[in-house]
Amino acid sequence: MQRKATALDVAKRAGVSRSAVSLVLNGRGDGNVAKESQDRIRRAAVELSYSPNPIALSLRNQRTRMIGIVSDHVVVSAFDGNIIGGADDVARSRGFVTVAMDTEFDAARDESAVETLLDRQVDGLIYVTEGLKPLDVPPGMLRVPSVLANCYDNAPVPALPHMIPDEVRGGREATNHLLELGHRDIALLAGAAGSAAAPLRVAGYREAFAEARLDVREDWMSWVGWDIDGGFHGAMKLLDGVSPAERPTAIMCANDRAAIGVALAAARLGLSVPGDLSIMGYDDESHVADTMVPTLTTMALPLREMGAAAMTALLAQIEGPGKSEGHGKSEGPGIPVGPGISENGRAASLETLAPCRLVIRESTGPAAHR
Amino acid sequence: MQRKATALDVAKRAGVSRSAVSLVLNGRGDGNVAKESQDRIRRAAVELSYSPNPIALSLRNQRTRMIGIVSDHVVVSAFDGNIIGGADDVARSRGFVTVAMDTEFDAARDESAVETLLDRQVDGLIYVTEGLKPLDVPPGMLRVPSVLANCYDNAPVPALPHMIPDEVRGGREATNHLLELGHRDIALLAGAAGSAAAPLRVAGYREAFAEARLDVREDWMSWVGWDIDGGFHGAMKLLDGVSPAERPTAIMCANDRAAIGVALAAARLGLSVPGDLSIMGYDDESHVADTMVPTLTTMALPLREMGAAAMTALLAQIEGPGKSEGHGKSEGPGIPVGPGISENGRAASLETLAPCRLVIRESTGPAAHR
DNA sequence: TTGAAAGCGTTACCAT
DNA sequence: ATGGTAACGCTTTCAA
Numbered sequence: 200m201q202r203k204a205t206a207l208d209v210a211k212r213a214g215v216s217r218s219a220v221s222l223v224l225n226g227r228g229d230g231n232v233a234k235e236s237q238d239r240i241r242r243a244a245v246e247l248s249y250s251p252n253p254i255a256l257s258l259r260n261q262r263t264r265m266i267g268i269v270s271d272h273v274v275v276s277a278f279d280g281n282i283i284g285g286a287d288d289v290a291r292s293r294g295f296v297t298v299a300m301d302t303e304f305d306a307a308r309d310e311s312a313v314e315t316l317l318d319r320q321v322d323g324l325i326y327v328t329e330g331l332k333p334l335d336v337p338p339g340m341l342r343v344p345s346v347l348a349n350c351y352d353n354a355p356v357p358a359l360p361h362m363i364p365d366e367v368r369g370g371r372e373a374t375n376h377l378l379e380l381g382h383r384d385i386a387l388l389a390g391a392a393g394s395a396a397a398p399l400r401v402a403g404y405r406e407a408f409a410e411a412r413l414d415v416r417e418d419w420m421s422w423v424g425w426d427i428d429g430g431f432h433g434a435m436k437l438l439d440g441v442s443p444a445e446r447p448t449a450i451m452c453a454n455d456r457a458a459i460g461v462a463l464a465a466a467r468l469g470l471s472v473p474g475d476l477s478i479m480g481y482d483d484e485s486h487v488a489d490t491m492v493p494t495l496t497t498m499a500l501p502l503r504e505m506g507a508a509a510m511t512a513l514l515a516q517i518e519g520p521g522k523s524e525g526h527g528k529s530e531g532p533g534i535p536v537g538p539g540i541s542e543n544g545r546a547a548s549l550e551t552l553a554p555c556r557l558v559i560r561e562s563t564g565p566a567a568h569r
Numbered sequence: 570m571q572r573k574a575t576a577l578d579v580a581k582r583a584g585v586s587r588s589a590v591s592l593v594l595n596g597r598g599d600g601n602v603a604k605e606s607q608d609r610i611r612r613a614a615v616e617l618s619y620s621p622n623p624i625a626l627s628l629r630n631q632r633t634r635m636i637g638i639v640s641d642h643v644v645v646s647a648f649d650g651n652i653i654g655g656a657d658d659v660a661r662s663r664g665f666v667t668v669a670m671d672t673e674f675d676a677a678r679d680e681s682a683v684e685t686l687l688d689r690q691v692d693g694l695i696y697v698t699e700g701l702k703p704l705d706v707p708p709g710m711l712r713v714p715s716v717l718a719n720c721y722d723n724a725p726v727p728a729l730p731h732m733i734p735d736e737v738r739g740g741r742e743a744t745n746h747l748l749e750l751g752h753r754d755i756a757l758l759a760g761a762a763g764s765a766a767a768p769l770r771v772a773g774y775r776e777a778f779a780e781a782r783l784d785v786r787e788d789w790m791s792w793v794g795w796d797i798d799g800g801f802h803g804a805m806k807l808l809d810g811v812s813p814a815e816r817p818t819a820i821m822c823a824n825d826r827a828a829i830g831v832a833l834a835a836a837r838l839g840l841s842v843p844g845d846l847s848i849m850g851y852d853d854e855s856h857v858a859d860t861m862v863p864t865l866t867t868m869a870l871p872l873r874e875m876g877a878a879a880m881t882a883l884l885a886q887i888e889g890p891g892k893s894e895g896h897g898k899s900e901g902p903g904i905p906v907g908p909g910i911s912e913n914g915r916a917a918s919l920e921t922l923a924p925c926r927l928v929i930r931e932s933t934g935p936a937a938h939r
Numbered sequence: 940t941t942g943a944a945a946g947c948g949t950t951a952c953c954a955t
Numbered sequence: 956a957t958g959g960t961a962a963c964g965c966t967t968t969c970a971a
Contacts, residue, residue, distance in 0.1 A: 205964060216942045221966055233940065253689050254627045255964035258947050263624065265668075280650060284671060291670075296689060298668045300661075301654060319623050319666060426860035456856060459829060463862055466836035486826060490796035492833055575948060586958040591950055603956065625948035628963050 204247035212243040220244070224251075257320065266290050266513065267316030268299040269309060269337075272329040282327050282348050285506025293514055295322075306335065313339035323513045326350060327506070331363055331396040344516040348509040351550070360549040362509045364500050366396050369555035370403020373451060373479055373498045376557055378411055381566035382449040382477060386419035388433040388461070390453030397422070397453060400481070404451065425453055430460025438468055438476070448566045449477035455484040458495055458562070473564030483558050493561035501553040508551060574617035582613035590614070594621075627690060636660050636883065637686030638669040639679060639707075642699040652697050652718050655876025663884055665692075676705065683709035693883045696720060697876070701733055701766040714886040718879040721920070730919040732879045734870050736766050739925035740773020743821060743849055743868045746927055748781055751936035752819040752847060756789035758803040758831070760823030767792070767823060770851070774821065795823055800830025808838055808846070818936045819847035825854040828865055828932070843934030853928050863931035871923040878921060 206224075210217045219232050223240045232240075243249075257263040268283055287297050298316060302308035309326075316324060317339050324345040326334060333353035336345075340359065347361035377385050387404055390397035401420070408415050419437065423429035430452055438446050452458040458480035462472060470476050472493055480488055483499035576590045583590070589602050593610045602610075613619075627633040638653055653669060660667050670686065672678035679696075686694060693714040696704060703723035706715075710729065717731035747755050757774055760767035771790070778785050789807065793799035800822055808816050822828040828850035832842060840846050842863055850858055853869035 206966095207964080217964090218942065218966080218968095219940090225966080227967095231940070236940085250688060251966095252628075252964050254624060254633065255947090256966085257624045258628050258949095258963090259965045259967090261947075284673070287671060291685075296668060296670075296685065298666060300666075301657060303654070315666065318620065426856055428860045428862050428864075431862040456860070460862065463833060463836055466833055469839075486796055490798045490826070492798050492801040492830065494798075576950090577948080587948090588950080588952095588958060588960095589956095595950085601956065606956090621950095622948050625963090626950085628947090628965095629949045629951095631963075 203252070204249045206249070206251065208247055209240065209243045209249050212247065213239040215240060261320070262322050263320045264295045265319065265321045266295050266297050266510070267313070267319070267321035267324045268297050268327060269312045269316070269324065270299060270301050270327040270329075271304050272301065281502035282506035282509075285503030285508075286325060286327075286348070286510040287506075288503075289507045289510040289514070295514070309335075309337045310339065313337040317342060323517050325509050325513060327509075330394060331366065331399075333395060344513055346509045346513045346516075348505050357549055360512060360551070362505045362512070362551045362553060364396075364505065365552040365554050366399035367403040367406065368552075369481070369498045369500075370400035371407045372403070372555070372557055373400075373481065374404045374407035376496070376559070377449045377451065377477060377479060377563065378407060378413075380449075380477065380563060383413060383566070384416075384419075384447045385449045385451060386416075386437050386447035387451045388421060388423045388430055388453055388457055390422070390425050390457075392422040394425075400453070419447055423453065423457060425456060427456050427460040427463070429453075430457030431464050432460070433457070434461040434464035435468075438464060438470065443475075447476075449479065449563070451479045452481060454482045455480040455488045455491075455495055455497055458497070459487070459491065462491065462562070472562055475567065477563040477566070479563055483556075488558070488560070491562070496560045496563040497558050499556040499558050501555060505553045508553060512551070573622070574619045576619070576621065578617055579610065579613045579619050582617065583609040585610060631690070632692050633690045634665045635689065635691045636665050636667045636880070637683075637689070637691035637694045638667050638697060639682045639686070639694065640669060640671050640697040640699075641674050642671065651872035652876035652879075655873030655878075656695060656697075656718070656880040657876075658873075659877045659880040659884070665884070679705075679707045680709065683707040687712060693887050695879050695883060697879075700764060701736065701769075703765060714883055716879045716883045716886075718875050727919055730882060730921070732875045732882070732921045732923060734766075734875065735922040735924050736769035737773040737776065738922075739851070739868045739870075740770035741777045742773070742925070742927055743770075743851065744774045744777035746866070746929070747819045747821065747847060747849060747933065748777060748783075750819075750847065750933060753783060753936070754786075754789075754817045755819045755821060756786075756807050756817035757821045758791060758793045758800055758823055758827055760792065760795050760827075762792040764795075770823070789817055793823065793827060795826060797826050797830040797833070799823075800827030801834050802830070803827070804831040804834035805838075808834060808840065813845075817846075819849065819933070821849045822851060824852045825850040825858045825861075825865055825867055828867070829857070829861065832861065832932070842932055845937065847933040847936070849933055853926075858928070858930070861932070866930045866933040867928050869926040869928050871925060875923050878923060882921070 206217050206220045210220045215236050219236060220240055222228050222231050223237050224244060228237045268286065283299060290297050298321065300312040300316065302312050313324065323343055324340050325348055327348045328350040332350050334347060334350040335353050336359060345359050347359050349363055351361040351363060352359045389401050405415055421433055423433035434450060450461050452461055458478050461478050465472050465476050472478055480495040480497035483497045488495040488497045576587050580587045580590045585606050589606060590610055592598050592601050593607050594614060598607045638656065657667050670682040672682050683694065687709050694710050695716050695718055697718045698720040702720050704717060704720040705723050706729060715729050717729050719733055721731040721733060722729045757771065759771050775785055791803055793803035804820060820831050822831055828848050831848050835842050835846050842848055850865040850867035853867045858865040858867045
């Protein structure tokens with residue numbers, strides 16, 4: 200591997216000093232370097248396909264243009280994976296590189312991951328979680344600009360800004376979709392009771408019922424977890440051996456996997472979807488919701504948007520908004536945060552809520568007449 | 570953020586020169602530095618919690634201890650995500666850091682991702698794909714030590730080593746599992762005809778039939794893709810309206826998602842699994858195969874093992890096998906490659922095959938008597 | 940307008 | 956045995 204061209208090589212070729220090269224290539228040429236020399240320098244740089252050595256730059260500037268991403272389950276998940284994808288898009292467009300470390304749900308590793316990244320002199324940190332949850336922020340994160348995605352600072356007095364999905368609104372709008380289709384007998388298979396997201400979605404469901412002046416049937420609500428079997432058994436309990444007049448006409452699921460379980464149960468009981476039963480998912484998991492039979496109506500989590508918003512906020516903190524540095528790649532002014540992403544009400548709020556998106560497919564339909 | 574201690578700080582505190590600090594802390598102290606000074610230096614280092622600045626080290630050594638990982642779908646996938654997880658484990662245990670870039674199936678971005686990483690002076694590169702496939706290796710990868718995981722060099726004369734699953738054997742052993750349960754009427758819902766993996770798995774299926782001196786029913790084999798709907802419609806074609814005596818007693822699926830489709834079809838047709846029909850998956854996708862109703866028997870892809878093997882091979886190329894450098898973290902001699910991972914026959918082979926693992930659960934059972 | 944020199948934190952070499 | 960110095964590649968300040 201022949202060694203790359205350095206600023207000195209460019210200087211020699213252009214017949215000037217290293218300093219001149221540096222000035223010109225950083226836009227500080229005018230008023231310091233003769234126009235003619237500037238041209239020669241620029242030409243030489245192109246000919247040698249010169250680009251400054253990022254390592255030397257880092258050492259000199261004390262800034263690495265690297266953003267560390269710590270995740271409880273990064274590289275293994277269709278969920279926070281997409282968050283990271285969104286964050287990476289933004290970083291790349293502004294000449295930053297992301298370094299991701301996965302701690303695989305082992306909180307003890309958080310601290311060491313953060314220290315490793317800090318040791319490498321990352322300019323900022325993002326912590327990403329697979330599911331919404333309160334986070335014991337690793338102390339190291341307070342030493343550089345940091346943002347949380349899909350989780351929030353669990354400290355008595357929160358220090359870091361966070362981007363999270365608007366789960367309450369998601370639950371409410373999912374419910375409203377079913378109400379608008381004429382359903383009144385809507386069961387809810389909530390996720391895990393101990394999770395942060397599930398209770399919020401349930402709250403949204405209750406809000407929708409309250410607004411519609413309908414009562415929630417508490418016996419139709421259960422915490423079945425996030426998996427296929429939970430959805431299956433939950434649905435069997437609601438449907439098996441229950442007369443058509445007595446059973447729900449729609450089931451809202453904690454997520455798409457639970458919805459698979461419900462569909463399985465419906466098939467086994469000879470119920471047609473959505474004819475006899477509407478099924479509503481949550482997450483819009485790709486290759487699942489869109490390829491189910493029938494395809495699933497679901498509430499899409501704004502994963503990429505959250506990642507992008509988190510990175511945008513972080514970079515704004517690091518180098519001011521949209522100062523995109525002409526770093527070669529396609530850019531434009533910092534990726535827009537997207538419609539609907541909004542600050543929460545609190546004073547100097549640290550919280551940004553990203554809206555979920557209703558995706559209507561085949562698994563929901565008008566309620567059958569009774 | 571108060572600045573970190575440097576070697577100079579340590580030197581001052583210990584009353585010696587920077588060189589002495591460097592020598593001692595790199596184990597080259599004996600014979601060069603007085604025992605007494607060594608002690609003072611080490612004590613000072615601890616007191617200041619000194620650790621060398623990796624950036625300066627990189628500049629000096631021309632080695633960054635960073636490994637670049639390029640993926641066609643990294644951060645978004647439960648599949649190559651696990652490969653990266655395995656690779657990262659090994660890297661971390663040897664004091665390396667991985668930086669991953671996802672090109673989201675856009676081959677045009679491969680080159681630029683590789684160049685970005687090379688620009689950052691990574692010591693080596695790994696290219697990871699979500700599904701097995703031939704890869705047009707980005708030219709930049711030839712400039713540093715590089716390894717391919719789950720893909721192989723598509724050039725006329727391959728230059729890079731690769732780690733891939735032994736798909737033929739996987740297909741054969743999956744089939745054998747069903748044969749051993751007494752099944753003779755085994756249908757095969759292969760994946761996408763255009764993919765690299767599917768034909769190999771089919772080859773394994775044929776091998777198993779040949780060894781058992783049975784004929785393959787060609788009309789029971791079809792390319793239904795990798796999704797739930799493909800599995801569903803494929804199964805309906807095989808089962809719907811077909812008399813029990815005429816239909817297969819087992820269906821092998823291209824992957825677990827297709828198996829979901831088959832289970833859905835079976836439920837709709839009132840067939841019990843595995844009583845009336847055995848279903849075999851592939852991949853052992855987590856939260857799917859293990860939580861289906863019934864849970865899926867499947868062939869697990871050796872994702873983490875492949876990633877670990879790829880990284881082990883790469884690091885061996887970079888700094889010699891198992892030279893784990895005492896980099897603080899828990900280590901031990903380079904992660905073992907795991908039983909069964911083996912070199913292919915060719916001379917100076919570039920190919921390493923990782924075995925898949927049969928996971929027996931509830932969806933397969935003895936063939937019904939006829 | 941230009942070039943020389945210092946400094947970022949290391950390590951390796953070479954005098955002392 | 957020890958410590959000064961050059962070099963890694965860059966930017967910035969200062970002097971010519």
